Amino acid sequence: MTKNKIPVTIVTGFLGAGKTTLLNGLIEAHPQTKFAIIENEFGDIPIDQELVINAKDGIFEMSNGCICCSLNTELGELLRKLSDDAYQFDHLIIETTGIAEPDGIAAAFVGANKATRFYLDGTICLADARDIVKNLQERGEAIKQVSFADLIVLNKTDLVDMPEREMAIAHIKKFNAEAPVIETQYGKLPPESLKLQAYDGLKLENTLLNPQHHHHHNELVAHSFEFGAPLLADKFEHWINMLLFLSGYQIYRIKGILQLEGESHKVVFQSVRSNSKIDLGSQWQPGEIRKSKIVFIGHNIKKEPLEKGLKGCMKRT
Numbered sequence: 001m002t003k004n005k006i007p008v009t010i011v012t013g014f015l016g017a018g019k020t021t022l023l024n025g026l027i028e029a030h031p032q033t034k035f036a037i038i039e040n041e042f043g044d045i046p047i048d049q050e051l052v053i054n055a056k057d058g059i060f061e062m063s064n065g066c067i068c069c070s071l072n073t074e075l076g077e078l079l080r081k082l083s084d085d086a087y088q089f090d091h092l093i094i095e096t097t098g099i100a101e102p103d104g105i106a107a108a109f110v111g112a113n114k115a116t117r118f119y120l121d122g123t124i125c126l127a128d129a130r131d132i133v134k135n136l137q138e139r140g141e142a143i144k145q146v147s148f149a150d151l152i153v154l155n156k157t158d159l160v161d162m163p164e165r166e167m168a169i170a171h172i173k174k175f176n177a178e179a180p181v182i183e184t185q186y187g188k189l190p191p192e193s194l195k196l197q198a199y200d201g202l203k204l205e206n207t208l209l210n211p212q213h214h215h216h217h218n219e220l221v222a223h224s225f226e227f228g229a230p231l232l233a234d235k236f237e238h239w240i241n242m243l244l245f246l247s248g249y250q251i252y253r254i255k256g257i258l259q260l261e262g263e264s265h266k267v268v269f270q271s272v273r274s275n276s277k278i279d280l281g282s283q284w285q286p287g288e289i290r291k292s293k294i295v296f297i298g299h300n301i302k303k304e305p306l307e308k309g310l311k312g313c314m315k316r317t
Contacts, residue, residue, distance in 0.1 A: 005119045008092045009194060010105055013126030014135050014142045015098030018155045022126055022187030023095055029191050036082055036089040038075075075108050083117045091194065092118060101144045103252045103272055110199075110275040122196030125149035125179075126187065129160045133171045143220050147175045147297060148252055150198035151182065158185045175220060201268035201281040204255055223303045224295045229314040230261040231292060236313040240269070240276065243309065248274025250301055256294030257281060261315050269294070 013019050027035055082092070096102055102123050109120035125145050128135075132154070135142035146152060152172055157165055169181055182189065198204075236258070244251065254271040266281035284290055296306055 006090065006092055006117055007121040007194070008094065008109055008118045009121050009196070010102050010123040011093060011095045011126070012100065012102040012123060012145045012149070013098065013153075014128070014131070014139065014145065016131070017098070017126035017128045018187045019095050019098075019126050022124075022153065022155070022189065023093065025187050025189065026093070026194065029189070030091075030194065033091055033194075034089045036087065036092045038078065038092070038094045075105065079108070079118065099141045101141060102148050103144070106148070107272040107275045110270065110272045110277050120199050121194070122150035122198035123148055124151045124153060124189075124193065124196075126153045126155050127168065127172060129154050129157045129165060129168050129183075132168050136171050136175065143175055144252065146172055147220055147222075149176060149179050150196045151193060152176065152179050153187065153189065154181055154183045155187055156185065157183045199270055199277075201257075201266070201279050204257065204268055204270070204281075220297075220299060221301050221303075222295060222297045223301065223306055224293070225307060225310060226291055226293045227310070227314070228259075228289075228291045230259045230290070231310075231313045232315055233260045233263070236260070239309050239313050240271075244271060244274045244276060247298075247301070251296060251298035253297045254294065256292065258292045258294065259284075259290045 011019050011023060023037065081087075082089075094105055096105060102125075106120055106123060109118055125148070127146065132142070132146075136146065154165070154168055154172070160168070165183065172181060182193070240254075248271075251271070252273065254269065254276070256269040258267040258269055260267050265283050268279045268281045270277055294310070
C-alpha cells in the first residue's frame, strides 16, 4: 500500500550528465510540491545562505519550501530524521553521485521493514548524448545506471546530430530495452515524469518484458521466463530467499507477475539486491490465460540454474 506514503525518485547518471540541472527543473515545474532533496555531493546544491530559513542536523529548510540535505551519513539514519514530524514534504528526490550505483539506494526502500514512511516510485537516469556511447563502452557504473533505470533521459541532444542521437539510443536499448527514453535539452522533463509507478503491481503487469528475452553485455545479463504451470508458494518463497541470500550481490533486480497454486490474484514479486517484496496484483479474469512472467537482471548470472530453480517450484502432476 502506498496511500499516505511519500514517493521517492532516485536521479542517477554519469558525471556531467546534467543531474543537478534536471533537479532544478523538476522543482521549478512543480511549484505546488514541497520536495525533500538528498544529495551525495552536497556541494553541487547552489545553496544561497539567504535562502536558508532553518538548519538542523544537516537538514536545510529553504525559503522556497524545499528541504535539502547531504548523504554524509547512513541513508537509514537520514530517512529517520526526515520522518520526524518537524519535516513536512510531499516528495523525496535522491540525487546520486556520478559514479554511484542506484540499486544500493533503491534497496533501502524495498522490503517489508524498509523506510515505512516512503515508497520507491522509480529511478531516472540521465545520459549525456555526447558521451553515453563511450561511457557505456568503458564504464561499468554507466552500464548499471542505465540498466537499472525506469526512465532514461537523453540530455543535451542539441549538441549532437541525428545519427549520434540514434546511435546513443541504440546503445542505451542494448542495456535496457524496457525503460522509455526521453530526448531533452537542459534536463527539461514533462511533469508526469515524477509519477513513474515503477514498483506498482498493475503498472508492472502492463510493461513486463516479453518472455524468453535475454541479453548479455559486459557481463550484465537479463534473463526472462514465461511458463504456464503454477508455482507452489512455499517452494518459491524458499527458493527465492535462498537465491537472494546466496547471490543477491549479483542480482540487481527481479520483476515478476506470478501464478501461484490456489491464488485467485496475480502475485507481484520484486527485488532490489537481496531485498524483496511481494504484493497481490489484479484478479485473474475468467478466460484469461494464467501464466507467470519473471525477469532477472544482474552481473554474470546464468540462465540455466534460474530456469531449473523455477521449475523446481512448480506443482508436480
